Amino acid sequence: MKLYNTLSKQIEEIVPIEAPSVTLYTCGPTVYDYPHIGNWFTFIRYDVLVRTLKASGLSTRWVLNITDVGHLVSDADDGEDKLEKGARMEGKTAWDVAAFYGTYFEDALRRLNFSKPDFLPKATEHITEQIEMIRILTDKGYTYVIDDGVYYDTAKFERYADFACLDLDEQQAGARVEFNPQKRNATDFALWKFSPTDQQRDMEWDSPWGKGFPGWHIECSAMSRSYLGDTIDIHSGGIDHIPVHHTNEIAQSEASTGKRFANTWMHSNHILINDEKISKSLGNGITLEDIEAKGYSLEVLRLHALESHYRSQSKFSWDSLEAAQNRLKSYQAMADLRFQAQEAGNEKPRDFDHVIRSDILEPLFEDLNTPTVLANISNLENALNTDCINSIEVAGLSKYLQTIDDTLGLRLIQSKDINDEQKTLIQNRWEARQSKDWAQSDALRDQLVADGIGLRDTQFKSIWYRL
RNA sequence: GGCGCCUUGGCGGAGUAGUCACGCAACGGUCUGCAAAACCGUGUACACGGGUGCAAAUCCCGUAGGCGCCUCCA
Numbered sequence: 001m002k003l004y005n006t007l008s009k010q011i012e013e014i015v016p017i018e019a020p021s022v023t024l025y026t027c028g029p030t031v032y033d034y035p036h037i038g039n040w041f042t043f044i045r046y047d048v049l050v051r052t053l054k055a056s057g058l059s060t061r062w063v064l065n066i067t068d069v070g071h072l073v074s075d076a077d078d079g080e081d082k083l084e085k086g087a088r089m090e091g092k093t094a095w096d097v098a099a100f101y102g103t104y105f106e107d108a109l110r111r112l113n114f115s116k117p118d119f120l121p122k123a124t125e126h127i128t129e130q131i132e133m134i135r136i137l138t139d140k141g142y143t144y145v146i147d148d149g150v151y152y153d154t155a156k157f158e159r160y161a162d163f164a165c166l167d168l169d170e171q172q173a174g175a176r177v178e179f180n181p182q183k184r185n186a187t188d189f190a191l192w193k194f195s196p197t198d199q200q201r202d203m204e205w206d207s208p209w210g211k212g213f214p215g216w217h218i219e220c221s222a223m224s225r226s227y228l229g230d231t232i233d234i235h236s237g238g239i240d241h242i243p244v245h246h247t248n249e250i251a252q253s254e255a256s257t258g259k260r261f262a263n264t265w266m267h268s269n270h271i272l273i274n275d276e277k278i279s280k281s282l283g284n285g286i287t288l289e290d291i292e293a294k295g296y297s298l299e300v301l302r303l304h305a306l307e308s309h310y311r312s313q314s315k316f317s318w319d320s321l322e323a324a325q326n327r328l329k330s331y332q333a334m335a336d337l338r339f340q341a342q343e344a345g346n347e348k349p350r351d352f353d354h355v356i357r358s359d360i361l362e363p364l365f366e367d368l369n370t371p372t373v374l375a376n377i378s379n380l381e382n383a384l385n386t387d388c389i390n391s392i393e394v395a396g397l398s399k400y401l402q403t404i405d406d407t408l409g410l411r412l413i414q415s416k417d418i419n420d421e422q423k424t425l426i427q428n429r430w431e432a433r434q435s436k437d438w439a440q441s442d443a444l445r446d447q448l449v450a451d452g453i454g455l456r457d458t459q460f461k462s463i464w465y466r467l
Numbered sequence: 468g469g470c471g472c473c474u475u476g477g478c479g480g481a482g483u484a485g486u487c488a489c490g491c492a493a494c495g496g497u498c499u500g501c502a503a504a505a506c507c508g509u510g511u512a513c514a515c516g517g518g519u520g521c522a523a524a525u526c527c528c529g530u531a532g533g534c535g536c537c538u539c540c541a
Contacts, residue, residue, distance in 0.1 A: 027541085045541095167469060238540075238541030278541085308479080313535075319492090323478085327491075371481045372489085438500055454504070456503070
């Protein structure tokens with residue numbers, strides 16, 4: 001399969017280092033709050049990447065990390081981080097907060113029907129590896145120590161600006177934030193921060209440089225290496241990570257190992273709400289609970305996330321979520337046709353194997369073109385509606401639906417057939433209609449509607465669908 | 468100030484140098500006992516101005532507007 005590579009700025013074939021296994025690292029959440037739908041859009045798209053890699057015949061070793069030690073609130077911060085701050089506000093320890101939201105996140109992955117990551121490592125469980133990497137960087141002369149911590153000297157890593165195409169001289173360092181004047185370069189970043197002397201932190205560890213906690217970027221470099229080796233196939237994350245987090249990861253990893261860190265970098269763009277980014281200050285951080293409170297299933301959210309391409313800056317609105325819900329209903333109606341077609345051996349030859357390849361797999365293999373896949377599914381759904389119900393090949397349709405579920409995770413094939421009682425009602429109504437007993441026919445129809453089942457009368461039989 | 472991206476019909480959103488995206492909504496119709504659903508059809512969609520091509524919404528240049536990043540961020 002092919003994927004756009006931020007590193008080369010081209011769409012490239014994924015060629016695993018050790019085929020058929022693909023090593024994949026995804027920058028996961030910092031567990032200090034409920035993730036918002038912007039976060040989930042991004043994660044859903046990574047899930048589809050993993051599913052698509054598998055559908056292309058590759059296997060995956062997928063690390064999705066959980067950052068449970070806080071990133072600093074800002075560069076100028078005195079050491080208070082998100083987790084510690086969140087803990088103080090809730091009257092708990094940073095450990096409590098991280099455990100709560102960490103559990104929430106893992107549970108949400110199941111609710112959203114994510115494929116299971118092979119590893120969900122926590123930063124606090126890999127402090128030793130992080131210290132080890134900082135030690136290597138120190139031995140190689142990439143670090144220096146100032147008041148508040150051990151820093152990476154980005155001037156020592158010649159390629160520093162390359163990944164994000166940064167123009168370091170022209171960037172207004174400190175345009176919006178004061179930075180520590182002891183830093184040698186504006187882009188230098190902390191590898192290890194010292195605990196403040198006047199304050200007891202919830203999370204702190206001993207290190208060769210003093211008691212403290214890891215910097216904001218080292219965990220990913222250390223955990224990626226620990227689970228997947230020096231060079232990995234694909235590293236994914238949000239588009240915002242390009243200029244800082246991923247740039248710094250590359251600097252750390254490549255300086256310490258002397259090898260390329262990741263062959264392919266995949267970045268998901270952000271979504272906008274009312275043409276604005278999602279942020280705490282705007283108060284537009286919709287959560288999964290908000291979605292469900294309005295009566296939408298998480299499959300609807302997933303479908304909506306796939307209606308735009310992962311590299312485009314797309315929009316979220318309740319109206320478009322509603323549109324996604326209607327679309328999903330029509331897909332589910334298509335899925336329910338497999339219970340109603342009769343395999344009488346008189347199927348019209350529809351080559352489902354070919355359709356699966358051309359409509360689903362090929363667009364996905366071409367840089368995850370999920371909007372085109374959905375358009376193709378809609379086209380097939382429309383075509384099946386004009387087919388005679390008895391001419392639909394059940395096995396082929398089931399395979400088609402299974403492929404959708406395997407790659408997009410929409411759970412279409414999970415719907416169950418209606419029960420025998422309901423089937424009898426439908427049959428009785430059909431017979432009432434045939435004998436023009438409209439009162440009886442309508443009464444039975446009302447009964448079915450009350451049961452959440454709608455009917456579509458065709459020339460030969462009534463086709464049911466879920467309301 | 469620097470870097471980058473974007474501008475497609477009422478809304479969302481693919482795609483592409485030469486028949487169709489698709490979804491939602493709207494309108495008209497067919498079918499129907501009535502409905503519903505389904506199907507068919509309709510809407511001069513590609514920001515604006517130039518340029519290159521037989522042909523441009525699609526490539527190039529310019530203009531306008533919008534967005535993102537340069538601070539933690541999905």
